[in-house]
Amino acid sequence: MNIYINQTYGEERALYGISDAKIRSCSFEGVEDGESALKECRRVSITDTSFRLRYPLWHAEDAVVTNSTFAETCRAGMWYTKHLTMENCRIYGVKALREADETKLARCEIISSEFGWKCRGIELRDTKLETEYLFLDSERIYIENLDFKGKYSFQYVKDIHIKNSNLDTKDAFWHAENVTVEDSVVSGQYLGWYSKNLRLVRCRISGTQPLCYCEGLVLEDCTMEGCDLSFEKSDVRASVKGEIMSIKNPASGIITADSVGEVIFDKFGHPEAVEIKIMNHEQEIYHAQKE
Numbered sequence: 001m002n003i004y005i006n007q008t009y010g011e012e013r014a015l016y017g018i019s020d021a022k023i024r025s026c027s028f029e030g031v032e033d034g035e036s037a038l039k040e041c042r043r044v045s046i047t048d049t050s051f052r053l054r055y056p057l058w059h060a061e062d063a064v065v066t067n068s069t070f071a072e073t074c075r076a077g078m079w080y081t082k083h084l085t086m087e088n089c090r091i092y093g094v095k096a097l098r099e100a101d102e103t104k105l106a107r108c109e110i111i112s113s114e115f116g117w118k119c120r121g122i123e124l125r126d127t128k129l130e131t132e133y134l135f136l137d138s139e140r141i142y143i144e145n146l147d148f149k150g151k152y153s154f155q156y157v158k159d160i161h162i163k164n165s166n167l168d169t170k171d172a173f174w175h176a177e178n179v180t181v182e183d184s185v186v187s188g189q190y191l192g193w194y195s196k197n198l199r200l201v202r203c204r205i206s207g208t209q210p211l212c213y214c215e216g217l218v219l220e221d222c223t224m225e226g227c228d229l230s231f232e233k234s235d236v237r238a239s240v241k242g243e244i245m246s247i248k249n250p251a252s253g254i255i256t257a258d259s260v261g262e263v264i265f266d267k268f269g270h271p272e273a274v275e276i277k278i279m280n281h282e283q284e285i286y287h288a289q290k291e
Contacts, residue, residue: 010034010053019043028053038063051093057081065089070096078103134169135160154179170207173198192217211236217253224257229264231255250274 002021009015010030015023019042026049028037034053038044038060046065051074057063061082066089070077074093078084078100085104096112097103102121108128115131116122119138126145134153135141141157146165153169154160160179170188173179173195182201191210192198198211199218206225211217212232219238224230224245231238231250240257247260249269256277265271 009037012036013039016040023049025049028056051077055079060084247276
């Protein structure tokens with residue numbers, strides 16, 4: 001077992017290809033180019049270490065990183081990794097994670113544009129994360145207790161399960177497939193367009209024009225705040241507590257709510273294919289007339 005303690009590395013590929021090693025209280029920084037410091041490493045444990053140089057963990061396998069910082073200058077820190085675990089880390093470099101397989105992140109703070117693209121197998125817990133495009137084209141993701149702020153999240157993702165999280169976003173879950181979100185807050189414009197098998201359970205949803213052009217959309221015991229022109233061209237089964245501001249041209253299904261501000265079926269709508277049950281009207285089944 002090789003052990004590296006209290007060292008500073010600034011040269012390119014400083015510890016390239018090392019295996020079965022421990023890195024403690026080291027710094028990867030300096031005036032030299034310094035990129036790819038731990039590229040192709042295997043079975044490496046990293047603790048209390050700071051990274052300020054580019055591409056440190058490309059193609060790393062079975063690496064565990066704890067209590068460490070990846071500064072803004074640490075561009076594209078973890079690409080093509082396999083079985084990477086990160087706990088109590090601060091990750092600030094752009095494009096930090098991409099094309100990775102089987103990644104676990106817990107109790108991290110992440111501010112990184114274009115985070116987590118084209119990854120497979122991510123477990124994310126107890127983390128605060130800010131980015132624009134989150135998890136683009138990634139699959140097999142489990143998330144619990146995420147505090148997220150950003151734009152264009154979870155687009156083209158597949159097989160995702162999210163619990164007890166706060167998602168402050170827009171254009172989330174576009175073209176997403178097989179997604180379940182439970183006991184979470186989802187706020188932002190244009191939620192879930194073109195998704196397939198999106199299921200929202202006990203969620204608080206807010207924002208204009210949500211959940212349009214969806215296939216297999218399910219809402220269970222959700223609330224919808226400020227949600228106008230909802231469900232356009234969607235196949236939907238929804239139970240909503242409280243009011244839906246407005247519903248426009250759903251394609252098919254059953255929508256149940258305590259109240260609905262407005263139901264719109266214009267010349268492109270098919271009211272005969274949809275049941276809208278307004279519970280405070282004695283469980284009235286409402287079919288709007290076309291305009």
